[in-house]
Amino acid sequence: MAYGQRWATSIAMTLFLLFSVVAEAQSARADAQDVSVDDRAEAADAYDQGTSAYLAERYELAAHWFERAYRLVPTSTALLQAVRAHDRAGNTIRAANLALLLRDRYPTDEHSKRPASSIIEAVKPTAVLVKAQCGAECTLELDGALIQHDTFFVSAEVEHSLKAAFEAGETSTMVRGKPGSTKTVKFAAPLPPPPPPIPRWGFFSSLGATVVLGAVTVWSGLDANNGVTAYETAARTANSPGINASGSPTPAEEAQALLEDGRSKERRTNILIGVTAGMAATTAVLGVFTNWKNESREGASRRVEPAVGVSNRGGAFTLKGRF
Incomplete structure (x- = not known):
């Protein structure tokens, strides 16, 4: 049978x-x-x-x-x-x-x-039902093993390690419950890792750029100043009829051309002065926040990002950072 x-x-x-x-x-x-x-x-x-x-x-x-x-x-x-x-x-x-x-x-x-x-x-009556909720896409790990679903049972009256891995890092917690209970666990994505500290070469690069800009500014100022004498001479003879043979410019036209050239050089010099001053300030700030000892910094570390721009209408510099 x-x-x-x-x-x-x-x-x-x-x-x-x-x-x-x-x-x-x-x-x-x-x-x-x-x-x-x-x-x-x-x-x-x-x-x-x-x-x-x-x-x-x-x-x-x-x-x-x-x-x-x-x-x-x-x-x-x-x-x-x-x-x-x-x-x-x-x-x-x-x-x-x-x-x-x-x-x-x-x-x-x-x-x-x-x-x-x-x-x-x-x-259900003998285990703990866990409902995990991630603030962003994550991978769940229970007691060291990956799990496929965000809703699952665990043994009651036992502590379980639950970890959520996000793109920016991991966060974890412990889960424990009585038989038949339900636990909702919420995970928030951790903050992204802090940016790397400013290396020493960043300061020296900025210092080098400041020196070069300063030299160019000095040259531009001298170049603009050199044209003053020629303009003043042309201005004194501007009202003279002069000799305008073979289409050569009159004294007034020559004076006007020298004036425009001088204004252009003056504008260029002013732009360079502003940009150089901005770059010098950036270099000074970088000198304060540079990681001179190659030490790592925490999440609240200070960081400065300089940016300099030049156009035919002027120049600009910006500093973006965390203090």
Whole structure:
């Protein structure tokens, strides 16, 4: 009689798994349109390995293969089989966590709704339901292992380490709760790392630029001053009729040309004076905030970014920094 019961159980299990294979094929066509041929072949092989292990009642191994099949080609059927295998192996929390993923990722899959809900409800009174919320895209890690879903169960009355990894860094907390409780954990993305300190070469580069600008400014001033005598001479003879042979300029025209040239040189010199003064101020500030000892600075470290601009209408310099 016992032999007949075992035989009937084996037949029922075989039929059930054969049905699952058909469902798997249908699910794969619906959910994995963009998966490569190689990944589909590997997933099919992993699913077959899981089926063989399940029939042999090696549920831990079966769960491993079904999860691998799901990672290669995500389908609701492979995930459901992993849930069932973990449940049979006694890994109730792992089974419930995969059931949560199954329920939330495939809400319209009628075939998986009932078994997933059944396992979730069975675990809920004895475990802690954690709902993690990240302020930006993040990767969650529970007790050192990556988790696939932001809603999951953990063992009650035990402290668990929960970490969220963001692009700008990581943040973590400890989670502990009573059986049947629900914990909502919110993670805010950490501030971006502080900018690097100003290197010494930045100060010396600014100092060099200041010296060069100063030299150019001095030259420009001397060049502008050299034209004063010629202009004054031309201005004194501007009212003289002069000799205008072969289209040469009159004294008045020559004086006007010298005046415009002098004004242009004066404007250029004034621009250079302003830019040089700004660059000198920038160099002085950089000298104060330069990391002379190559020491690292904390997040509130001081930082200055100079910017200098020149145009035909004038010059400008700006300082942007953190103090």
